Amino acid sequence: MSNQITVTNPATGEVLAQIPADSADTVNAKLKAGHEAFKKFSKTTAYERAALLEKWAELILANKQELAEIMTKENGKPLPESLGEAAYTASYLTWYAEEAKRLYGRTIPAATSSKRLLVTQQGIGLVAAITPWNFPAAMMTRKAGPALAAGCTFIVKPAEDTPLTMIRLVELAHEAGIPKDVVQIVNGKGSEIGPLFTGSDYVRKITFTGSTPVGKLLIQQSAETVKGVSMELGGHAPFIICEDADIDYAVTQALASKFRNAGQTCVCANRFLVHESVVAEFSEKFAKAAAALKVGNGMDAGVEVGPVINKKGFDKIVEQIEDAKAKGATVLAGGTTNHDVEKGYFFINPTVLGNVTHDMNIMQEETFGPVAPIVSFKTYEEAVEIANNTPFGLAAYFFTDNYKRGIFFQENLDFGILGWNDGLPSTAQAPFGGMKESGIGSEGGIEGIQPYLETKYLSIGNI
Template identity: 75%
Template sequence: MTTLTVHNPATGAILATLPIDNADSVKAKLKAGAIAFKSWKKTSNYERAALISKWAALIIEHKADIAKVMTEENGKPLKESLGEVDYAVSYLTWYAEEAKRIYGRTIPATSTSKRLMVTREGVGLVAAITPWNFPAAMMTRKAGPALAAGCTFIVKPAEDTPLTMIRLVELAHEAGFPKDVVQCVIGEGSKIGPIFTESQDVRKITFTGSTPVGKRLISESANTVKHVSMELGGHAPFIICEDADIDFAVTQALASKFRNAGQTCVCANRFIVHNNVIAEFSEKFATAAKALKLGNGLDDTIDVGPLINQKGYDKVIEQIEDAKAKGATILAGGEGIADLDKKTFFIAPTVLGNVTLDMQIMSEETFGPVAPIIGFDSIDEALEIANGTPFGLAAYYFTDNYKTGIYLQDHLDFGIIGWNDGLPSAAQVPFGGFKESGIGREGGIEGIEPYLETKYLSIGNL
């Protein structure tokens, strides 16, 4: 493959045909990034902060155009794309400020003839691999702290959605970042990933995507002992207790489950509902899901767009069919609308009742607009279901009882938890998971740490 064709997943239209980077081109860019690091790391924290802020302002200036490109290549509703641009910018504005707060310290010595000092500096060239579901935010969530720390940055976007990221890199250069400080490469992850991991020029890999790919990147990075940050798969439980405000829980469930057609790593995947309120929740949730409008995200009336490609579509349909075969009932949706000629794949917002733990959808991440509902009688039973997965990214629970809420917070094995909140993500808080959901955190004061090295200096004979 020498070119990459980008399609609109809602219409099948060709948006662009891009030349891809071959191995020599990727290696040349890595070398250039490593060389640029030698001068970039000498810039002041305030200079870096000013450039990041200018980049953020340019993105806001072009917000409407960026959002349109994102919807065209990703499929999500335009209102969600506009929200993602704001979310992406929030990481840049946050890390523009954090650039000024990379502190060292002086440590008291045991001898008056010594002075002990600790300083922090960027790790070097950072290679990022970003996913298709949030093509803007997942780039800035990595680029913001990397550049603030004094690192140089190169990013490979997902093959399905490179256009948004290309525009962001163009605006970074327009803001004043040297071209070798912020770069992009286009091509297949299976080919570019090994070049990143094998390169001595790359000192850190940061990746958002599936757990199997993340494991491979970790393994391949071992030979050069790179820093790694991994934001991997999730299988989020959504627990609704007996005392929960059901109407509020339904609104939060809709926002969490069907955003980006359920194609988010933190979206609710398993609805675990107390048996005394499961009938009420199921009826109200299914009614609300049926009211969501499916279609092309450029239409302002659309709530749910297409799945990104046939692979994603086939997986979701397989989970629905498996659940039906094992006794699940369709409370809403359940239908797939595929046009193989146009390469467009839609699934109606789907709610499943009578779900059991042996169904695929209860053990495999869905990445689609399907909500399985299972009942529980005791909090410990709900926790056993929720924690019964190798993943630990996000979890949600709804209760107005503070004792129950604290108990759930203490016992859920997840890195991100929403209590009466289906949308907890923000630039100023740490984002990341337990177990096989990743390594490290992005966002908050924790998010810049993975991009910094610690250097200790002992000064003697004073």
Template identity: 70%
Template sequence: MSKEIIVKNPATGEIVKEVKINSEEEINEAIKQGHDSFKKWSKVNAHERSRLLSNWSRIIQEHKEEIAEMMTLENGKPLSESRGEVDYATSYIDWYAEEAKRIYGRTVPASTETKRIIVSKQPIGLVAAITPWNFPAAMMTRKAAPALAAGCPFIVKPAVETPLTTMRLVELAHEAGIPTDVIQYVNGSGSVVGRIFTSSEYIRKITFTGSTPVGKQLIKESAETVKHVTMELGGHAPLIVAEDADLDFAIKQTMATKFRNAGQTCVCANRIIVHENIADAFSKKLAEEASKLKVGNGFDQDTQVGPIINEKGFSKIVAQIEDAIEKGAEVLAGNQYKADKEAGYFFIHPTVLINVNLDMVIMQEETFGPVAPIITFKTLEEAVEIANNTPFGLAAYFFTNNYKTGTYLHDHLDYGIIGWNDGAPSGAHIPFGGMKESGLGREGGVEGIEPYLETKYLSVGNL
């Protein structure tokens, strides 16, 4: 078994760095250190925790270009997107630096004159996180910031494809004054580290962003020690374009949500559902705009779409496109590849498909790539049926200028995040999370700190 993770640049296949895999003994020692630090960290007053988080955010911003370049090197996304992700990452730290000071309790009127009831919140304990490769900075801080703000020590296992960004962020947290045993990282395979995390008696909460099958396994394993879990799992986002939608605006927003990070995000629009009366105009315009996107190395200034992360992801996307074509889909744009298995890089040009039907794999499984399949509808009921026909319920989008149509779609779409005339609804101040098999719990907003807190009440009698 290899003792190192080989981090490669997905745009070139070149080795960036070799990272040591932590042994089981090392991981357990880090967990024990995190557990032991809980007693002290949980007693640090909220204003001091807030100050340290603010320091961390400031130091990350001072190293913004370094971190963005590291992210593009190991992830492949355009440098402009990496810079944006650094800002997104620190926005979570800034938000929870403030929320640390707003963990409130309350008093409850008692049922007798001789009692007083007091409700308080306290940190849950050591938190373990497993984060994905597609947003190596923001997905880590979205978990670490509320945990630390609540008074919980934090240990993270980053994705094997992109550990360098997370490792650097943890180092900067230490420079900011957060103790080394309060925020830590470990490296290794997800199955090995996941098993260690879920079986540990010292870890009280698991927070995970990744695929639904892995999330289900973590939930099962966490049940043995009754750990709290937050799960941000797979998506299969629909994007509905109503007949009255502003077509140019809908196209612009569809481009933003579909092709960001080469379509490798959990909230990317995966199924474009367009009213039949405007489908031809919408499809041609979307194909025209998609064809303009520059595909290439993320370090090239004009690149807008970077590489697919690895061969496995590339093969899945190509198989979905080929399946759709075999079943009658027509390619309006894209379906072009630049790939070298031996060298280790894989690019797919933004692809637009029409004449799509529900029998195609691309309409049933998450794509995680730059492919926009377009299917048509006649009635809103039909659009909602297509949209909800999935076990997933993370993000959905719709475009209409009719408030009745918008209200109907909001009320009937089974998704935790919905954008109405908005292709980018994410933010540190909103509760991010899904319904059905897309997850448990919320991250961000005032709701995002609650999963790191226990509620206890005190009943004082004989007053």
């Protein structure tokens, strides 16, 4: 396995830290420690676990400035977004502190008076998590919150690009009183640590946020030991705008959805489907607003769009822009870059493309960057057909003030998360998960704790 991980600032190319990668022996030792710790931690009361989660949340909020600065430096997102993520991170812990107290069992009426039938729930065991670089804090607590609430122990591997946020987050967990073997971190390459997680008899559940191909591989590997899996995978979100929509409002929501974190979110709008009667108006207003966004180092005041995370992501985005232009797309805003390969920073100006056709790569592949392709539609059935014509089904957005159209979209769009006149629907108290190849299971809400529980049935006879 690799000996160390170099963490750089994608806005400047500056080396932030070099941290040791865990050896296979170290990872396996931590897995065993987490398994052993489960025996004791699973016996704690719901109130004890809730208190630990609440204390952890308090420490995150008390240290949100520090956490946000770490996030911005290693991820690139603007500091206000990182501050928002710190609050979002804590919200999952406070929500699941309450859900820990709501893990009810039930009594089932028996067919005879001499029997009693009981159902209880208990934590599944050691949970191994693999988290992405785009939300280096929140994607951890969205998994750790329900796992700990259920009485599970937890080990996490952060993305190689952004481990520093996670390291600090785990330190705060321990400061909150959570035992060190109950919440652990390992660092290294996913291709090396993933098989150690999936192949270990100590791990009873894998939870992953990332690309669909990697998710499929983890599912296959987990089958060997019949582990539970939760997968939050890729997306290709449509953003539908009807002729009766409030265009100015839709533009503000489109900006928030598309350009947050430089378009590097799994639920960001990827395909803008606009009714032919308003496509010109929306395109003009949206392009003007996108061009006005300030691009730069996320630590600088007023910056709204930071860099993309690395050269691999940068090259993919540029390829999609060039492919679209070659096939006839019109650049309405942006389309230009500001990068220096030698220095290692990668900026792409917010880009809006018109005259987009469905054969362009950007309409077929998730972009993960600040590029917005616009196509028009004539009928709502056509919009739904275009929206659903993808193997992904994570998030979709539609803007209309007509309740019949809204219900039509709600019932016919094959996506797990829907925003009706809302470009930012994610919240701790609601389920977050996709259909089709966008994942298995939900995170958040009351649904988010169920994957961390086992159901146990007891039949008592001769009463």
